[in-house]
Amino acid sequence: MIVTVTLNPAIDEEYVVPDFAPGGWFRATKIDRSPGGKGVNVSLVLKQLGYDSAAMGFLAGFNGEYVRDSLKRLGLTTNFVHTRGETRTNVYVVDEVSHVETGVAEAGPYITEEALGRFLINYKRLLKRADCVLFGGSLPPGVPQDIYRELIVLAREAGVVTFIDAAGAPLMAGLEGIPSFAKVDHRFMSRVAGVRLNSLDNLIEVVSGLHERGVLWAVANYRTCGDVFFTPEGIFLGEFGRKGIVSLFGSDDALMAGLTVGHLERMTVEASIRFALACAWENALHVEKGCRSRKAVEDLLEKVHVERLE
Numbered sequence: 001m002i003v004t005v006t007l008n009p010a011i012d013e014e015y016v017v018p019d020f021a022p023g024g025w026f027r028a029t030k031i032d033r034s035p036g037g038k039g040v041n042v043s044l045v046l047k048q049l050g051y052d053s054a055a056m057g058f059l060a061g062f063n064g065e066y067v068r069d070s071l072k073r074l075g076l077t078t079n080f081v082h083t084r085g086e087t088r089t090n091v092y093v094v095d096e097v098s099h100v101e102t103g104v105a106e107a108g109p110y111i112t113e114e115a116l117g118r119f120l121i122n123y124k125r126l127l128k129r130a131d132c133v134l135f136g137g138s139l140p141p142g143v144p145q146d147i148y149r150e151l152i153v154l155a156r157e158a159g160v161v162t163f164i165d166a167a168g169a170p171l172m173a174g175l176e177g178i179p180s181f182a183k184v185d186h187r188f189m190s191r192v193a194g195v196r197l198n199s200l201d202n203l204i205e206v207v208s209g210l211h212e213r214g215v216l217w218a219v220a221n222y223r224t225c226g227d228v229f230f231t232p233e234g235i236f237l238g239e240f241g242r243k244g245i246v247s248l249f250g251s252d253d254a255l256m257a258g259l260t261v262g263h264l265e266r267m268t269v270e271a272s273i274r275f276a277l278a279c280a281w282e283n284a285l286h287v288e289k290g291c292r293s294r295k296a297v298e299d300l301l302e303k304v305h306v307e308r309l310e
């Protein structure tokens, strides 16, 4: 079983507008309103690729009900703890031409110790049946900043493969737990390490240390449509074209879902990278988050560019 953990889910409201600039008044040419949060998005893409997963974390209020009902309607298994307050709404404006994304995220509901305790009981129970667990996104108020370390250590001790996509202090704590796969916020890591990020070499320097600490795969954003992959078989640059792109919102989550599938299907390193990037690319070809189908992803595989750097 695949488990996705989204401690701070959201309703995502995404607007594509022409010539976005602060202070203007815009009419959206495309909109999408959908359940979100990084782990939730990964669960949705996994479903589109033919894999069931159990989505867990915290939900609250009307927004929480909307997220839970939407996921159930799509056939996902949900295992959320319901708390007081309101699940957040995050708003994103994507410029139609440059694809630059501007976002405003709410903090999310306050999570009490009691709710956290209920989550931990559920988590430990699901771990017994899990093959892999993916942790995605920021933490709502009340959740300890180092929770990802504890959750990853518990998974590792249970022999479960872990994936993390987070940022800032929660990511740094998560990395101490030694996840198997990590989508890293290398800009934050470079600030912590005091390394100026002005070239690919610097990026490699900042991220490479993770391998020595036991992280098997690390992925860092490099360009708008390109990522650097630190794998057990070397460092690779992978890219896809900008033609036809509508919105890159959610593409990183599609990429993580693709890597999860690559792992489950024992793809070669290069095939995993190619598949993950094809998922990210397919996600970007329409305003709705996610991939239209596995076939749509596979149609892009040949056009993904992958090259070995080291």
Ligand SMILES: O=P(O)(O)OC[C@@]1(O)O[C@H](CO)[C@@H](O)[C@@H]1O
Binding pocket: 008, 010, 011, 012, 035, 036, 037, 038, 041, 090, 105, 136, 137, 138, 139, 167, 249, 250, 252, 253
């Ligand atoms: O605030 P976080 O948890 O870091 O990110 C939340 C979020 O931006 O991530 C997803 C896109 O990757 C969206 O569904 C969601 O709104």
